[in-house]
Amino acid sequence: MTIPAFHPTALLIVLTGADRSGLTAEIAGLLARKSVQLLDVEQVVVQGNLTLNLLADAAESHPATDELQADLRQLARDLDVQIAFRFVDRHKRAALPDRHSWAVTLLAPQVSAQMLATAAGYAAARGFTIDNIHRLSDASLLSIELILSAEGNAGDDAGLKCDLLQMQALLGCDVALQREGLMRRSKRLVVMDMDSTLIQQEVIDELARKYGVFDKVAAITHRAMNGELQFDDALRERVMLLKGAPASILTEVQEVIHLTPGAESLIRVLKRLGYRLAVISGGFIEVAEPIRERLGLDYAFANELEIVDGKLTGRVLGAIVNRQRKAELLEQIAATERIALEQVIAIGDGANDLDMLNRAGLGIAFNAKQVVREQAKYVVNQRNLDAILYLLGIRDAEANAV
Numbered sequence: 407m408t409i410p411a412f413h414p415t416a417l418l419i420v421l422t423g424a425d426r427s428g429l430t431a432e433i434a435g436l437l438a439r440k441s442v443q444l445l446d447v448e449q450v451v452v453q454g455n456l457t458l459n460l461l462a463d464a465a466e467s468h469p470a471t472d473e474l475q476a477d478l479r480q481l482a483r484d485l486d487v488q489i490a491f492r493f494v495d496r497h498k499r500a501a502l503p504d505r506h507s508w509a510v511t512l513l514a515p516q517v518s519a520q521m522l523a524t525a526a527g528y529a530a531a532r533g534f535t536i537d538n539i540h541r542l543s544d545a546s547l548l549s550i551e552l553i554l555s556a557e558g559n560a561g562d563d564a565g566l567k568c569d570l571l572q573m574q575a576l577l578g579c580d581v582a583l584q585r586e587g588l589m590r591r592s593k594r595l596v597v598m599d600m601d602s603t604l605i606q607q608e609v610i611d612e613l614a615r616k617y618g619v620f621d622k623v624a625a626i627t628h629r630a631m632n633g634e635l636q637f638d639d640a641l642r643e644r645v646m647l648l649k650g651a652p653a654s655i656l657t658e659v660q661e662v663i664h665l666t667p668g669a670e671s672l673i674r675v676l677k678r679l680g681y682r683l684a685v686i687s688g689g690f691i692e693v694a695e696p697i698r699e700r701l702g703l704d705y706a707f708a709n710e711l712e713i714v715d716g717k718l719t720g721r722v723l724g725a726i727v728n729r730q731r732k733a734e735l736l737e738q739i740a741a742t743e744r745i746a747l748e749q750v751i752a753i754g755d756g757a758n759d760l761d762m763l764n765r766a767g768l769g770i771a772f773n774a775k776q777v778v779r780e781q782a783k784y785v786v787n788q789r790n791l792d793a794i795l796y797l798l799g800i801r802d803a804e805a806n807a808v
Contacts, residue, residue: 415493416445417464417471420480423487425456437462437479440474450538456487466493480789507586508534508563510552510570511797513788514579517547521579528569529554532562545800548788550673551799554584574785582784582797584768593798594745596676597736599754600687600694600708603772604791605663609689610644612659615652618787637688637728637758642721645711649720653713663693670788673701676793678808682743686732688758707735733761753794754778770794 421433430449437444443463449497450457464471475491482489510529512521526536534554542549555559563583584590601608614623623644630640648655665742673683684705687694691708698706709727712719725731732754740750750757752766755774763769763782772791779785786793795805 412480415464415466415495417462417466417474418492418494419458419460419462420490420492421456421458421460421482421487422530423456423485425451425454426485429456429485429487430458432481432546433458433460433478433483436477440477442474446627452541459682461494468794469596486556500549504784506556506561508535508554508561508566509582509584509586509590509799510554511542511549511582511584511799512552512579512761513581513786513793513796515548515788517550518577521573521577522550524573524577525552525570525581528566528573532566535559536564536750540801542796542799542801544806547794549796551796578787580786580793584797589767591749591799592749593681593751594749595682595684595740595743596753597684597686597739597762598752599732599756599759599762600685600697601689602755603753603759604666604669604685606666607663609659609663609693610641612662613648613655614644616655616658617648619647622647638726641688641709641726641728645718645722646720648711651718653716653718655718656690656711660696662691663697665697666791668792670701672794673703675792675800675805675808677702682739682745684735684739685734686727686762688727688732688756689733705739729758732759733765736762736765749795753791768795768797 446461538553612618683703685707687708692704694708712721748767750766751768771778
């Protein structure tokens with residue numbers, strides 16, 4: 407029996423139960439044998455439990471539809487799964503492509519039910535519905551992603567962003583709200599700060615320790631952080647304290663440098679995905695360049711120390727890589743690679759990274775100073791640098807496979 411065309415309803419078929427090989431093929435095969443047109447399909451498996459949704463072109467209160475439902479019920483019994491039916495308005499379904507989608511990423515040592523409840527509650531209050539929830543992490547519940555949608559301009563994304571920022575402070579988790587779409591998944595360039603971001607140390611501090619002037623250097627750093635000195639002046643004063651140090655001190659410092667946990671994993675995955683990678687540092691090229699070579703990065707920019715007769719002169723050569731210069735270098739690399747700024751990710755922790763973070767499509771303050779966390783677009787306070795992959799919607803299983 408054929409179901410008439412041009413009817414106003416569609417049949418939503420929902421199957422739930424233990425997942426097993428061939429189940430979807432059995433259900434779809436029955437629809438094919440009945441010559442039923444499939445309008446939409448979605449399947450999710452969580453911890454071995456299947457939810458399969460199929461939207462079929464079928465009229466309500468028609469003998470052919472009744473026969474289809476009876477056959478599907480029998481097949482569900484044979485497969486030991488539950489089945490439910492609901493008729494939906496075809497015209498409402500036609501409006502779905504006009505919905506705007508957003509991704510909410512939650513990161514914490516353990517994402518709690520309270521975090522999920524709070525994010526979901528805020529989304530609902532701002533006019534969003536949740537289309538999907540995905541677990542991104544494997545070992546434990548380090549990260550989940552909620553895909554939200556709203557019709558037209560019904561969703562208040564600016565209000566939701568403010569709500570999520572409050573949640574971040576209240577519950578101690580990291581939260582990122584991004585427009586879900588092609589641009590989110592088409593990032594092509596990652597630019598990273600070096601000191602306290604790509605590596606765990608501050609190179610100027612390590613040089614000062616080796617040369618016995620750490621306390622003096624730390625005092626200047628403190629003045630700069632209090633706003634008493636500009637970055638350029640503070641750098642020159644600190645470097646001047648290194649005057650007379652043997653150039654070999656740079657090699658000694660390289661030996662005590664430790665990458666931030668997750669740095670190698672992050673770079674490995676991004677390189678396999680075709681990203682261009684750069685380090686832009688307010689530190690020193692004598693350390694940044696060996697790290698670039700070690701990790702296979704494409705670019706390294708940093709300040710150059712003047713060396714004469716095998717000793718540091720206490721001066722910096724050329725223009726200082728400060729806050730403004732970092733942003734300029736980001737734009738320069740993007741232009742060279744013909745990559746739009748919306749496709750750039752910038753990662754840093756200090757105030758001199760803020761312009762760079764704000765120029766990028768995805769600017770991330772990683773374990774950053776308070777002033778940076780307050781002004782950056784996105785904040786990640788996790789221990790591992792590769793947690794940033796979650797903001798790109800990349801799951802652990804996907805990262806481990808490349």
